[in-house]
Amino acid sequence: MISAFGAGLLFGIGLWLSGMANPRKVLDFLDVAGNWDPSLLLVMGGAVAVTALAFRPLVRKKQLTFKDAIDAPLILGAAIFGIGWGIGGYCPGPAITALSNLSADVFVFVAAMVAGGLFARIVSPAGPGA
Amino acid sequence: MDNFTPVSALAGGALIGAASVWLLAANGRIAGVSGILHGLVGGMSASPPGDRWWRAAFIAGLVAAGFAWHAFADPAVPGEMHFAPLALAGFLVGLGTRVGGGCTSGHGVCGLGRFSARSLAAVMVFMATGMAATFVMRHVL
Numbered sequence: 001m002i003s004a005f006g007a008g009l010l011f012g013i014g015l016w017l018s019g020m021a022n023p024r025k026v027l028d029f030l031d032v033a034g035n036w037d038p039s040l041l042l043v044m045g046g047a048v049a050v051t052a053l054a055f056r057p058l059v060r061k062k063q064l065t066f067k068d069a070i071d072a073p074l075i076l077g078a079a080i081f082g083i084g085w086g087i088g089g090y091c092p093g094p095a096i097t098a099l100s101n102l103s104a105d106v107f108v109f110v111a112a113m114v115a116g117g118l119f120a121r122i123v124s125p126a127g128p129g130a
Numbered sequence: 131m132d133n134f135t136p137v138s139a140l141a142g143g144a145l146i147g148a149a150s151v152w153l154l155a156a157n158g159r160i161a162g163v164s165g166i167l168h169g170l171v172g173g174m175s176a177s178p179p180g181d182r183w184w185r186a187a188f189i190a191g192l193v194a195a196g197f198a199w200h201a202f203a204d205p206a207v208p209g210e211m212h213f214a215p216l217a218l219a220g221f222l223v224g225l226g227t228r229v230g231g232g233c234t235s236g237h238g239v240c241g242l243g244r245f246s247a248r249s250l251a252a253v254m255v256f257m258a259t260g261m262a263a264t265f266v267m268r269h270v271l
Contacts, residue, residue: 001183001184001187002187003152003153003156003157004153004156004157004159004183004184004185004187004188004191005187005188005190005191005194006152006191007149007150007152007153007156007157007161007188007191008149008187008188008189008190008191008192008194008195009149009191009192009194009195009198010145010148010149010152010191010195011145011146011149011150011153011161011163011188011191011192011195011235012191012192012193012194012195012196012199013142013145013195013198013199014142014143014144014145014146014147014148014149015142015146015192015195016142016195016196016199016203016204017138017141017142017145018138018139018141018142018143018145018146019135019138019139019142020142021196021199023211024210025133027264027267027268028133030257030260030261030263030264031261031264031265031268032261032265033265033268033269034268034269035132035133037133037134037135038134039133039134039135039136039138039139040139041139042136042139042140042143043139043140043142043143043146044143044234044238044239044242045140045143046139046140046141046142046143046144046146046147047143047144047146047147047150047238047239047243048143048147048238048239048242048243049143049144049147050143050144050147050148050150050151050243051147051150051151051239051240051242051243051244052242052243052244052245054151054154054155054243055150055151055154055240055243055244056244056245058151058154058155059154059244062154062158064158064160066244066246066248067231067248068246068247068248069248070247070248070251073229073230073231074230074231074248074251074252075230075251075252075255076226076229076230077225077226077227077228077229077230077231077252078226078230078237078251078252078253078255078256078259079226079230079255079256079259080222080225080226080229080230080259081164081222081223081225081226081227081230081233081256081259082226082255082256082257082258082259082260082262082263083222083226083259083260083262083263084218084219084220084221084222084223084224084225084226084263085219085223085234085256085260085263086259086260086261086262086263086264086265086266086267087215087216087218087219087222087263087264087267088211088215088216088219088220088223089211089219089264090219090220090223091163091164091223091233091234091235092163092164092167092223092227092233092234092235093163093192093233093234093235095220095223096163096167096189096192096193097192097193097195097196098196099193099196100193100194100195100196100197100199100200100206101196101200101206101207101208101209102206103206103208103209104209104213105209105210105211105213105216106209108213108216108217108220109216109217109219109220109223110220111217111220112216112217112218112219112220112221112224113167113220113221113223113224114167114171114224115220115221115224116220116221116222116223116224116225116226116228117164117167117168117171117172117224117225117227117228118171118172118224119221119224119225120224120225120228120229121168121172121228123229
């Protein structure tokens with residue numbers, strides 16, 4: 001549990017340092033027709049550079065298995081998520097760490113996000129397809 | 131591109147990657163924030179009893195990081211968006227990440243890190259619809 005807290009703490013610091021906890025900066029990336037800010041690409045690149053080195057041996061060691069099908073729920077879910085992301089500029093990690101802003105709009109977003117997840121569970125009780 | 135911040139973006143990204151490796155190495159878990167949240171608030175009945183604790187600890191760490199950041203670096207700034215579009219956005223993010231089994235961290239940082247074609251497909255789709263939605267919000271409406 002302490003290690004999970006530490007991982008969340010480090011993850012969150014990474015989000016703030018990279019600027020991704022600021023929805024305006026995320027929207028400036030998604031806004032390719034505006035004053036485009038490519039920073040998010042480097043955030044993703046920096047993160048994947050680290051995970052790409054360590055993940056495959058760890059996944060083998062922990063004997064984790066994953067879905068590999070590119071199926072309709074994956075595409076539909078990703079499309080819906082993207083639309084929400086493009087409207088609000090928040091994906092789940094940044095929204096949760098931005099709760100620390102103690103600003104009503106983040107609470108609205110996170111409450112709606114939880115509601116959306118619970119709604120999906122009613123529609124598709126089989127659960128998440130990660 | 132005067133708003134481009136390559137150094138902090140790369141450094142922050144590396145921390146995010148390191149945190150994901152940490153959670154996998156220490157807890158054997160994938161740092162997919164949407165999956166961690168959905169499992170916490172609406173966990174499967176088949177989940178082991180202790181399953182919620184590490185999830186709650188990770189979420190608490192994320193929130194604590196924000197408080198630490200505001201204390202030592204930038205203070206919190208008030209939001210500037212209206213509640214209605216934010217509520218819609220949040221609902222779609224919650225729904226879509228649950229149906230699609232991941233978000234920018236689970237499919238992006240972790241999925242791409244293990245060279246998953248499934249995650250790459252998800253990333254390309256949510257980037258595309260995200261750009262389309264932002265275009266409509268900023269240039270059409």
